Amino acid sequence: MSRVAIIGCGVVGSSWTLVFARAGHDVVVHDPSPEAAEAAVAFVRGSLAGTPEAEAILARIATAASLEEAVAGADYVQESAPERLPIKQALYARLDTLVPPQVVIGSSTSGLPASSFTESLATRARCLVVHPINPPHLIPLVELVPAPWTAAEAVEFAGALMTAVGQEPIRLSREINGFVVNRLQSALLGEAFRLVEDGIVSAAEVDKAVADGLGLRWFFMGPFETIDLNAATGVAEYCRNLGPMYHGLAREQADPRPWSAPLVAAIERERRAAVPGERLPERRLWRDRWLAALVAAKAQIRREFGR
Numbered sequence: 001m002s003r004v005a006i007i008g009c010g011v012v013g014s015s016w017t018l019v020f021a022r023a024g025h026d027v028v029v030h031d032p033s034p035e036a037a038e039a040a041v042a043f044v045r046g047s048l049a050g051t052p053e054a055e056a057i058l059a060r061i062a063t064a065a066s067l068e069e070a071v072a073g074a075d076y077v078q079e080s081a082p083e084r085l086p087i088k089q090a091l092y093a094r095l096d097t098l099v100p101p102q103v104v105i106g107s108s109t110s111g112l113p114a115s116s117f118t119e120s121l122a123t124r125a126r127c128l129v130v131h132p133i134n135p136p137h138l139i140p141l142v143e144l145v146p147a148p149w150t151a152a153e154a155v156e157f158a159g160a161l162m163t164a165v166g167q168e169p170i171r172l173s174r175e176i177n178g179f180v181v182n183r184l185q186s187a188l189l190g191e192a193f194r195l196v197e198d199g200i201v202s203a204a205e206v207d208k209a210v211a212d213g214l215g216l217r218w219f220f221m222g223p224f225e226t227i228d229l230n231a232a233t234g235v236a237e238y239c240r241n242l243g244p245m246y247h248g249l250a251r252e253q254a255d256p257r258p259w260s261a262p263l264v265a266a267i268e269r270e271r272r273a274a275v276p277g278e279r280l281p282e283r284r285l286w287r288d289r290w291l292a293a294l295v296a297a298k299a300q301i302r303r304e305f306g307r
């Protein structure tokens with residue numbers, strides 16, 4: 001078992017702490033705010049409350065008052081500092097000199113390419129984006145995104161580590177805005193806003209189309225396997241039959257619209273009528289309970305049905 005340093009202990013760093021510690025790694029957490037580092041430990045304690053392994057997992061987690069102390073002896077660093085370029089640039093300049101050059105540094109960044117904060121580093125070849133979907137202790141997908149100068153071995157190492165701790169990595173060949181997940185989400189959200197703006201359906205009905213329709217298949221397979229199974233002889237037949245229809249739809253969708261203030265206000269009204277603002281924290285707990293139950297069910301179904 002090796003030692004992982006978590007740098008930045010907000011929403012994402014706290015969840016990463018649980019991911020690495022429950023997989024058996026020693027985890028050292030550091031945040032410029034000592035309260036945030038303590039809150040990460042408290043988050044892990046709360047998440048594990050009542051489970052038999054809680055004490056053993058908590059015993060593997062330590063807080064470090066300084067960045068130097070946090071990364072000393074680390075075999076991997078997961079950076080989860082705020083999504084602000086100057087903060088990442090300053091932090092990586094320090095990590096460049098503090099972390100031994102062979103140790104891989106993964107950034108949780110949602111949208112900053114690693115090239116934007118590692119270009120001038122002496123040890124930039126060991127840096128890449130290791131982007132989780134929040135919260136990573138419940139959602140396994142991780143996007144590995146190399147900068148042009150990231151060493152293949154660093155991507156390899158991060159991929160193997162992610163698999164070992166129970167995450168599901170995908171490897172992008174190069175940097176691209178939004179990586180993969182947010183590009184897919186962007187395409188869907190663009191159309192969802194358009195359908196509401198044009199008065200075709202309500203926001204609730206768009207949500208229903210996903211929750212009770214598309215999402216049931218997406219729970220265990222993606223869009224390509226979906227269409228491969230939706231024509232007798234597979235994907236090529238599906239594309240022959242429906243390719244022209246989708247091309248026509250894509251042309252209608254080609255002109256992206258901004259999410260206008262009146263449209264956002266209308267959707268906000270509809271959502272607040274469904275879930276009042278003061279009940280959002282409770283609703284987030286509801287979401288996380290669903291997620292945890294689905295993740296457990298998926299593992300069980302996979303054992304029975306295969307991948």
Ligand SMILES: NC(=O)c1ccc[n+]([C@@H]2O[C@H](COP(=O)([O-])OP(=O)(O)OC[C@H]3O[C@@H](n4cnc5c(N)ncnc54)[C@H](O)[C@@H]3O)[C@@H](O)[C@H]2O)c1
Pocket residue numbers: 007008009010011012013030031032033036079080081082083084087091108109110111131132133134
């Ligand atoms: N929240 C999400 O849904 C989500 C999902 C995937 C990836 N991410 C990415 O993860 C990263 C962290 O996001 P978050 O939502 O946890 O943010 P957050 O604001 O909850 O936490 C950021 C933490 O970093 C600390 N911090 C401030 N300056 C720092 C520094 N110089 N060095 C180290 N830590 C510092 C802050 O005190 C805070 O505790 C961002 O890059 C974000 O894009 C977020």
